[in-house]
Amino acid sequence: MIKIRVLSLALIPTLVAVGSVLAQDSRLAARVDAETQRGVEALAASARAQQLPTEPLFDKALEGASKGAPGDQIVQAVARLLDDLAAAREMLGEDATDSELLAGAGAVRAGAAPGYITALAEVRSSSSVMVPLAVLTDLIALGVPPDTAAAAVATLAQSGATDAELEDLLRKVGSDIQAGYPPVQAASIRSGVPTSVPPPAPPVLIELASPVRDP
Amino acid sequence: MGWRRSATFLFAGLFTGLHPAGAQVEASIDFGAGSIDYDDAPAFYVYNISPRVSYTRGVAHVVGTATFSRFESEGWGTRILSAASVLTPTYRGFRGELSARGESNANRVTTAGRELVAQARIHYAGLKKGVWIGSAAARVWNGTFWQSVVRGDAGAWLQVRDFGARATVIRSSYELRNLESGSYVHAEGAVRLKRGSLELDASVGRRFDEGFADVLTWSLGANFWLNRRVGLVAGAGKYARDPAQALPGGNYVTFGMRLAPLIIATPPRVRSSHPRSRSRPVRVITGADGVSIIRLVGPVAGTVELTGSFTDWRPVRMMQVAPGVWEMRTRVPGGSYLFNVRVDGGEWVVPEGVASVDDDFNGRVGRILITP
Numbered sequence: 001m002i003k004i005r006v007l008s009l010a011l012i013p014t015l016v017a018v019g020s021v022l023a024q025d026s027r028l029a030a031r032v033d034a035e036t037q038r039g040v041e042a043l044a045a046s047a048r049a050q051q052l053p054t055e056p057l058f059d060k061a062l063e064g065a066s067k068g069a070p071g072d073q074i075v076q077a078v079a080r081l082l083d084d085l086a087a088a089r090e091m092l093g094e095d096a097t098d099s100e101l102l103a104g105a106g107a108v109r110a111g112a113a114p115g116y117i118t119a120l121a122e123v124r125s126s127s128s129v130m131v132p133l134a135v136l137t138d139l140i141a142l143g144v145p146p147d148t149a150a151a152a153v154a155t156l157a158q159s160g161a162t163d164a165e166l167e168d169l170l171r172k173v174g175s176d177i178q179a180g181y182p183p184v185q186a187a188s189i190r191s192g193v194p195t196s197v198p199p200p201a202p203p204v205l206i207e208l209a210s211p212v213r214d215p
Numbered sequence: 216m217g218w219r220r221s222a223t224f225l226f227a228g229l230f231t232g233l234h235p236a237g238a239q240v241e242a243s244i245d246f247g248a249g250s251i252d253y254d255d256a257p258a259f260y261v262y263n264i265s266p267r268v269s270y271t272r273g274v275a276h277v278v279g280t281a282t283f284s285r286f287e288s289e290g291w292g293t294r295i296l297s298a299a300s301v302l303t304p305t306y307r308g309f310r311g312e313l314s315a316r317g318e319s320n321a322n323r324v325t326t327a328g329r330e331l332v333a334q335a336r337i338h339y340a341g342l343k344k345g346v347w348i349g350s351a352a353a354r355v356w357n358g359t360f361w362q363s364v365v366r367g368d369a370g371a372w373l374q375v376r377d378f379g380a381r382a383t384v385i386r387s388s389y390e391l392r393n394l395e396s397g398s399y400v401h402a403e404g405a406v407r408l409k410r411g412s413l414e415l416d417a418s419v420g421r422r423f424d425e426g427f428a429d430v431l432t433w434s435l436g437a438n439f440w441l442n443r444r445v446g447l448v449a450g451a452g453k454y455a456r457d458p459a460q461a462l463p464g465g466n467y468v469t470f471g472m473r474l475a476p477l478i479i480a481t482p483p484r485v486r487s488s489h490p491r492s493r494s495r496p497v498r499v500i501t502g503a504d505g506v507s508i509i510r511l512v513g514p515v516a517g518t519v520e521l522t523g524s525f526t527d528w529r530p531v532r533m534m535q536v537a538p539g540v541w542e543m544r545t546r547v548p549g550g551s552y553l554f555n556v557r558v559d560g561g562e563w564v565v566p567e568g569v570a571s572v573d574d575d576f577n578g579r580v581g582r583i584l585i586t587p
Contacts, residue, residue, distance in 0.1 A: 062527055066529070076575070077576065130551070138584065142570045177568070178568045
C-alpha cells in the first residue's frame with residue numbers, strides 16, 4: 001500500500017508535466033498549422049532539456065499566430081527567444097527564476113550589454129532582479145541609449161532603491177519623454193546620472209574629459 | 216547672465232542642424248594662473264583661459280578644448296584640441312570604438328606642433344570594469360616637416376561608485392626623416408574620486424624612452440565646486456616630452472576657477488500630431504486580492520480591445536469607465552508582459568507613449584510591467 005502511494009506521488013509531477021505539455025499542445029493546435037506546432041514543440045523540448053521556461057516560447061508562438069504571421073516566421077521568432085533565454089541564463093546564473101530569465105531575455109534583445117545584466121544581478125543578489133531588468137528594457141524601449149539606461153538603473157539599484165522606486169523612475173522618464181524631453185536627458189535628469197560621460201566611460205572619453213594640461 | 220544666454224543661443228543654433236533630439240551640449244571655461252618649467256627653458260608664470268565644449272548624442276561624442284596662454288614676459292601660446300569618437304553596438308560584451316583627434320600647439324618657447332590621429336579600439340566592458348586594446352596612426356608636424364607615428368595602446372578600468380581607476384600602456388613608434396627615430400613605452404595608472412563637492416584626480420606613470428633616460432610622470436588635480444556653476448581648480452604635475460611634435464617635457468602648477476557646466480537642452484522634436492500630455496497612457500493597479508486593473512487612457516472610441524501575453528494573445532474587449540478611459544481586469548503573476556490594442560476594429564497598435572519593441576513579426580509590441 002505504501003509502495004503504491006509512493007509510486008503515485010512520484011508520478012504526480014510527471015503527470016502534471018505531461019498535462020501541461022498537452023495543454024500547451026491544445027492551445028497551439030487551434031492556432032497554428034501542424035508543421036509550425038511541431039517546430040515550436042521541438043524548441044520547447046530543447047528549452048526543457050536546458051531547464052529553461054517553455055511558457056514564453058508558446059506565448060511567442062501564440063503572438064505570431066494572433067498577428068497572422070507565417071509558420072516559418074513564428075518558428076524563427078521562437079528560436080530567437082530561446083537563444084535570448086539561454087543567454088539570460090548564462091548572465092543571471094542557475095538560480096534565476098523564470099520571470100527573471102524572461103526579463104533578462106528582454107534586456108538582451110533590447111541591446112543591454114551582458115556585463116550590465118550580470119552586474120545588476122550581482123547588485124540584486126539577495127532579491128529579485130526582475131523589476132530592474134524590466135525597467136532597464138523599458139527605458140531602452142522608450143529611446144534611452146542602452147548605456148545611459150543601464151547606468152541609471154544600476155546607480156539607483158546600487159544605492160538600494162526598491163522595485164517601486166525603480167518603477168517610479170520609469171514612470172517619470174516616460175512622462176518626461178511624452179512631455180517632449182529627449183530620452184537621454186530625461187533618464188539623466190531623473191536618475192542623476194550624467195549623460196556626457198556615462199559609466200562605464202570608454203577610455204577615450206575619460207581621456208578627453210581630463211583637464212587640459214599645460215599650454 | 217547675458218553671456219550665458221548668448222552662449223545658449225549660439226550653441227543651440229550651431230547644433231540645431233545636427234539632429235539635436237536626444238543630444239546634449241556642455242560647455243565650461245577655466246580661468247587660471249600657474250607656473251611652467253619646461254625641460255629646456257627657465258620657469259615662468261603664465262595666465263590661462265581654457266574653454267571646453269562637448270556634444271554627445273547616443274554613441275557619438277565630440278569635444279573641443281583650447282588653452283590660450285599669456286606668458287609672464289610677453290607673447291601668447293595656444294593649444295587647440297578637437298576630437299570625435301563613435302561606439303559600435305555591443306556584441307557579447309565587445310564593442311568597437313573609432314575616434315579621430317586633431318591637436319595644434321604653438322607658443323613662443325617651443326616650436327609649433329600639430330598632430331592628426333585616427334584610432335580604433337576594441338573594448339570588452341561591463342558595468343564596473345572593462346579592458347580595451349587599440350591602435351592608432353598619426354601624422355605629426357614638428358615645426359619643420361610631417362612624419363608618421365604608429366601607436367598601440369591597451370588598458371583596463373574599474374568604476375566602483377564614485378571611485379574610478381585606470382591603467383594604460385602605450386607604445387609609440389616615430390621616425391623623423393633621418394634625424395631621429397625611435398619609440399617609447401608609457402605606462403600609467405590613474406585614479407579619480409568624487410566626494411560631495413570635491414573631485415580628485417591623481418596619476419603616476421613612467422616613460423621608457425629609447426635612447427633617453429626613463430622619466431617618472433605624475434599629476435594631481437582637485438576640483439572643488441562652490442556651487443553648481445562655479446568651482447575652484449588646482450593641479451600640479453610632471454609630464455614627459457613628445458618627441459614627434461618636438462615638444463619638451465616639464466613641470467607645472469596651476470590654480471584657477473571653473474565656470475561649468477553649461478548644459479544646453481536643445482529643443483526636442485515632436486514626432487506625433489497628438490497633443491502632448493503628461494498623463495500616463497497605460498497604468499496598472501494591482502489590488503491586495505491579486506487582481507490587476509490595466510487602465511488605458513486616450514482613445515475616445517466605440518470599442519477598444521487588448522491582446523497580450525496575459526490573454527493568451529486573444530482579443531479581450533476593454534470596458535469604458537469614463538470618456539476615453541478603458542479598463543481590463545486580469546490576475547497574473549508579477550512580470551513583464553507584451554500587449555497590443557485595437558481601436559474600433561482597426562490595426563493592432565501600441566498606444567502612444569508606451570515603451571515598445573520589435574515583435575519579430577514586422578510590427579511593434581508594447582511592454583507593460585505588472586508587479587504583485
